[in-house]
Amino acid sequence: MRPTNDDFNPLSEEELRRQQEDEEFRRRVRDEVRRVQSGEAEEDLERDREEERAEEAEQMRHEAKKRLKRSRLFYQLFSGSILRSRGVKEHYGYLIAIAVASLVSIMVMFAALYADMKYSRMEHQVQLLRERSIRLREQLYQRTSHQAVVEELQRRGIPLQEPRRTKEVVED
Numbered sequence: 001m002r003p004t005n006d007d008f009n010p011l012s013e014e015e016l017r018r019q020q021e022d023e024e025f026r027r028r029v030r031d032e033v034r035r036v037q038s039g040e041a042e043e044d045l046e047r048d049r050e051e052e053r054a055e056e057a058e059q060m061r062h063e064a065k066k067r068l069k070r071s072r073l074f075y076q077l078f079s080g081s082i083l084r085s086r087g088v089k090e091h092y093g094y095l096i097a098i099a100v101a102s103l104v105s106i107m108v109m110f111a112a113l114y115a116d117m118k119y120s121r122m123e124h125q126v127q128l129l130r131e132r133s134i135r136l137r138e139q140l141y142q143r144t145s146h147q148a149v150v151e152e153l154q155r156r157g158i159p160l161q162e163p164r165r166t167k168e169v170v171e172d
Contacts, residue, residue: 011019035041153160 032041035044150160
């Protein structure tokens, strides 16, 4: 079988690739020259400068915010940047952790004291309710048992005699 393409190309693949790259470079240069002559390049450069200025202004605003944040007293106390000594700064985190733990401990202690006071109040109220319940049961028992005795005596036809001594009523 014979190849169908009998054309002989004296250039190697590398030379062909280099020629194509050169042509592409020349085309880009011509396009850029036309852009510069028409004024489009100057507009693009101005736009790029404006973008750079806007980015710089945004970065400056961001830095100003950071400086303002760092200058606040609470942030300085919390981060330890208020301190000047490097040795103290190294241990400042531990100091903050201890302070937070102490604060939490105090809050838990007060919550426990409040719960204990509430429990004591409720316990006293329950005790009063139990005493009242017992008194009411006794009164109910006395009334019911006396009434039951009276009814049973009447049913049997026995006259009920009241005690010769007067009854004393105990008031609460």
